[in-house]
Amino acid sequence: MATTASTDAVPGFRGTYFGRIKNAIISIMEGMSVTLGYLLQRPITIQYPDRTPKPVKDTLPERYRGILELDMKTCTACLACERACPIGCIKIEVVKDKETKKRYITRFDIDIAKCMYCGLCVDPCPGGAIRHTNEFEGSTSDVQYLVRRFVPPGERIEPAKPKKKEKEEAGAEGS
Amino acid sequence: MTEFITEEMTLNMGPQHPSTHGVLRFQLTSDGEVIHSVKPDVGYLHRSIEKIAEKVTYHGFMPYTDRVDYVAAMNSNFAWALTVEKLGGYQVPERAEYLRVIAAELNRISSHLIMLGVMAMDIGAVTPFPYFLRERETINDLLEELCGARLTYNYIRIGGVSSDLPDGFRDRALRFLDHFEPIIDEFNRLITYNEIFVNRLANIVIIPREQAIAWALVGPNLRASGVKWDLRKDEPYSIYPQVEFDIPVGKGEVGTVGDCFDRFIVRVDEMRESSKIIRQCLDKMPEGEIQSKLPRQLKPPKGEVYVRSESARGEMGYYLVSNGGLNPERVKIRTGSFSAMAIMEEVSKGIMIADMVALISSLDVIAPEIDR
Amino acid sequence: MYKPMSLVPSGEPGATVITTRVDDVLNWGRANSLWYMLFGLACCAIEMMQTGGPRADLDRFGAVPRPTPRQSDLMLVAGTLTYKMAIRTKLLYEQMTEPKFVIAMGSCATCGGLFSPGYSVLKGVDKIIPVDVYLPGCPPRPEALTEALIHVQRQIKRSRPLRQKHEDTKIIT
């Protein structure tokens, strides 16, 4: 049952009228003493961006999941990250040259606007090509700029050769 | 004496209102200061998570569980991992269980910090909130070291956790707890037993035991009504049976059992218990693997499970139906805030408008947990 | 990286010294009193609270939270916008006084983010109100939000309020 705050009607409510006034004064003074204790302590504010001893970026822990980065030199185009991403913010296109039978990456885009920084794409990457950086400053005035393109349009890049063990893993992944 | 003629008035509160804890809307019908009825209007943050669950994989749904309850995301992760593990019968290494519990309890503390700070602010005490945000930053730093994110952790994986403890984490966590436990006492001195604060919460909106059960209240709200029920203790999962802790229940310290003050103080006490659990886990943690070997593409067998676990806002249940394929057939998430919001309509009849704010914040509702 | 913006000299022909100086004073005032509206929607709201909190302390930049749109210059859309809420958001935006700025904080506000497969989520705030700064992150950490605020300040300092009307940014459909 809902009851209104008629405290006088409730039996056992602590204190008399003057007792409660006394309580109020004591408890307020006690609270004030707590806040006063903080007056002389060092402030904990981090003076981002320019008045920090080190840039904030460098103080972040190693595992921090910031904006994604790709090392094209170690990417084997196994597409494991594209498959692992639940929302499809990674787009990879691979073409096969019919004559030389070689595979080329023609597109590797990561939409960091859509990305949710969950780290699920980093886990399956066999060579550690895709990884989260400590970068977190990405504000732009146009949402188009938030697409990171790792292969310039029109170009094609030969993927790195997977090491044997990695190749098996990647193969098992694809099946 | 002539009778003073009054008439009913309809008020709208929210959805953009500073004390509604996210986007909630209330239609109040009041006669002067006395509320006749409250109709909560939710769904302003209905993000179709249950439908998305049918489109993503079992691993891929984990980040979404973060967003079901963003203040206690780790507990939400935990619940989903428990559900899929039960459905598929997957094993979890012991060290991973300890890591999960440490992370979940740290997160429970930070969730209660937000709740207590916001509640104090809604009542009119602004100071505790920045104090608690400061403590929360330290927890965020610890969790950030552990899993790489401050709020949406995605740390717990099906069959384990994503990463082991970083170097020096144990010392830093213990140092934090040494620092934090006196902070709770300091908080009690600062605000909890302040006469004005107590008067605004004691005997306000009492929810008796039977009503709390019938309306399916869970977690701290239920315990505040005097029901000693905690899934961590009574239906133990993970390594909770191996650690010692108490279950704080509402005692009616300054008023009646089940009033707003009990809902407040239960959470204060729970932070102490969480701190105890973390200390024990850090001591007992064995060495070993943190992730059992599971295929990248999970295909749990056909079937259905309903698994409950104790989140910061009470019981979090996942009802999962699997068709044996890559994606779940149906996921229904049962959350504590949903039923806490449902009871609003019943218990707010006849209370004052000023007590309404105390009621909302004492129930500790989080908008996406209601709406999902 | 962030460079503090000095008073920008006008390179345009026909710019007079006086309007430039008045512009600079106006911009200085506007940029350093960006009161933002408390518009926490979802997960990002917690980070917004932390940004206003003691560690990041957004007040250092003259940005203080206001609960009403009438007193605020900056709308921080912090979180997922559903269709049900989007109608209200537009109302709130229209109540703000000119000049007004919008930061779309986080993936959901920027483009729908991880909830874009869902049926009830608006895919980007820019479909209903013009957005000045997009901030990626899910959620962005407090320093990132601070950086977005500095970005807005830079935009303000570049503008010429006396000689040009507030541009209507186009709404993406």
Add this chain to the structure above:
Amino acid sequence: MNEKNILEKVMAEFPGVAFELIEENTDHPYLVIPAERTAGICRFLRDDPDLRLDALSNLSSVDEGEILTVVYHLFSYEHRHYSVLKVRVPRGAPDVPTVQTVWPGAGWFEREAYDLMGINFMGHNDLRRIMLPDDWVGHPLRKDWVEQEEYHGMGTSRNEPMDVLPLADAPEKEKQSD
């Protein structure tokens, strides 16, 4: 009492009702009950001194193609046991009696099931949409629900920059021009 005993007790209590006890593919054995008997059976479950299932822990709805299923997860704080019930209704006429009179907390769960799955709870005192706006079309958790192209002038799709803007522009350039 274990869960099977509870369900067997229910079957013994209501002779002549077409029950179906299922134990495969589930962690809790459950009883499929005919829709029209829901309220009576639920009241028995709540009031019987041996059962005392006093809390509705969860109410879910599942789309199983031709039929829609409502799942009741019940719990007793007194005896600390579970029980699961299911009600199957045809897709064309998904009418289930409300259990709001038995567990008042069921009211909102039923509103949610009505809103998202389109199950009609007969006798509910306030069966309105809860999550979605009142003018929403359809029940989105049904498998055959199709999204509309726009809602109140807001398009429901977005042209992803990844698809339409193959610009080789990196944010660094913009930063420099600042």
